[in-house]
Amino acid sequence: MSGSEIVFEQIRSSGCLSYVLGCAKEKICVVIDPEIDKATDYIGLAEFFKSKLLYAIDTHTHADHNSACKLMRERYGIQVVMHRATDAPYVDVKVNDGDEIKFGRCSLKVLYTPGHTQDAICLLFDDRIFTGDTLLIGGCGRTDLPGGSAESLWDSLRRLEGLSNEIRVYPGHDYREAVSTLGDEKQKNPRMTIASRDEFIQFMTSRKPPLPRKIQEALEWNRTPIYRQRGSGEGI
Numbered sequence: 001m002s003g004s005e006i007v008f009e010q011i012r013s014s015g016c017l018s019y020v021l022g023c024a025k026e027k028i029c030v031v032i033d034p035e036i037d038k039a040t041d042y043i044g045l046a047e048f049f050k051s052k053l054l055y056a057i058d059t060h061t062h063a064d065h066n067s068a069c070k071l072m073r074e075r076y077g078i079q080v081v082m083h084r085a086t087d088a089p090y091v092d093v094k095v096n097d098g099d100e101i102k103f104g105r106c107s108l109k110v111l112y113t114p115g116h117t118q119d120a121i122c123l124l125f126d127d128r129i130f131t132g133d134t135l136l137i138g139g140c141g142r143t144d145l146p147g148g149s150a151e152s153l154w155d156s157l158r159r160l161e162g163l164s165n166e167i168r169v170y171p172g173h174d175y176r177e178a179v180s181t182l183g184d185e186k187q188k189n190p191r192m193t194i195a196s197r198d199e200f201i202q203f204m205t206s207r208k209p210p211l212p213r214k215i216q217e218a219l220e221w222n223r224t225p226i227y228r229q230r231g232s233g234e235g236i
């Protein structure tokens with residue numbers, strides 16, 4: 001699809017990246033990996049594009065920040081989409097590998113890519129792929145948090161390796177440039193260039209990076225069903 005046929009914005013919140021993507025003709029859009037502090041920004045962007053925000057899609061259960069999906073569902077009636085392996089109890093549409101998430105004339109193809117978490121997906125959209133934390137620019141998601149598996153991530157990265165070099169990579173976190181191509185990642189990403197499965201598993205399981213600062217809060221928020229107010233009276 002040409003640029004004039006779609007709406008596309010990358011939104012940065014600290015190290016997290018989220019995306020508003022939409023069909024410009026039928027004025028329907030989705031938000032991918034929404035972050036709670038940016039919830040009103042997504043709504044504002046949809047309004048700016050005169051579009052209806054149909055779906056909030058999480059590529060996986062986040063352990064480092066609070067997803068806005070639950071809040072956007074409660075407050076704005078936006079449907080939440082995640083892989084069927086998720087534990088999150090507030091999901092309206094559970095997707096499988098190969099499913100198409102349709103909005104207007106656009107659709108995202110679901111690739112089930114477990115490893116960083118057991119519910120991780122990538123979303124293919126023409127010449128773009130939204131990789132969540134499965135593939136980062138110059139890296140990949142860690143596998144030592146709940147639901148992680150180095151073995152599964154190896155297989156998932158091989159699956160991405162089979163896709164076209166020209167596809168642009170839009171990850172869930174940005175530690176470098178915020179967009180890359182699969183061709184560049186295949187050549188330069190040190191996690192993608194590890195030659196053997198055993199070596200990759202050994203590398204990933206020997207890493208012990210510090211836990212995300214907000215892991216307890218994030219996992220509790222992202223895995224519980226009811227929108228709760230924080231503090232005294234004021235909603236988030």
Ligand SMILES: [Fe+2]
Binds near residue numbers: 061062064116141
């Ligand atoms: Fe993650």
